[in-house]
Amino acid sequence: LSATYALSCNEGTNSSNTVADTCSDVDETKCRGPKWTTYTGYAADVTFDCGNCTGVPGDCEACTGDNCNAPMNVTTYGCYNWTYEDSAWKQSEETTTCKITGEEKMLCNAPDRFVAEPGDYTLMLNGCGPCNATQKTAKNCLECDSNECNGSAALSIS
Numbered sequence: 001l002s003a004t005y006a007l008s009c010n011e012g013t014n015s016s017n018t019v020a021d022t023c024s025d026v027d028e029t030k031c032r033g034p035k036w037t038t039y040t041g042y043a044a045d046v047t048f049d050c051g052n053c054t055g056v057p058g059d060c061e062a063c064t065g066d067n068c069n070a071p072m073n074v075t076t077y078g079c080y081n082w083t084y085e086d087s088a089w090k091q092s093e094e095t096t097t098c099k100i101t102g103e104e105k106m107l108c109n110a111p112d113r114f115v116a117e118p119g120d121y122t123l124m125l126n127g128c129g130p131c132n133a134t135q136k137t138a139k140n141c142l143e144c145d146s147n148e149c150n151g152s153a154a155l156s157i158s
Helices: 133-137
Strands: 008-011 019-022 031-034 060-063 074-085 088-101 108-111 141-144
Touching: 008 031, 074 108, 088 108, 133 141
Parallel strands: none
Antiparallel strands: 008 019, 031 060, 074 088, 108 141
């Protein structure tokens, strides 16, 4: 004689309002949740729930094990967006909200305003995260590692 126990998964519409609950189907073997992308956060079209991914498989991740889809602890910080206008690099007035977990590194990117021409710098993730590796090696893109560090007055380069 063996007992059957239902899987427990986190359920909710976003990472800030999930609750661990027992799946109604005792034969359920998977939990699902939105895919995490460093610097941009969780995919928006997927809920935390019992069952395998359906509908938007690229934005969903499935796992096995009780509460394996628990939301990660997320840290948010800001980075500025840069554009080339009127023959000069311009910083956005507002920052982009960047998102990382404890295992990930806080980074912002910006053009080297004194070197980079319009085609030499590609904005990465609205200023969040690292530079394009080739552009960083060519010294057209700069990285920094603190909140709002890629602003025109505060940019510390690496």
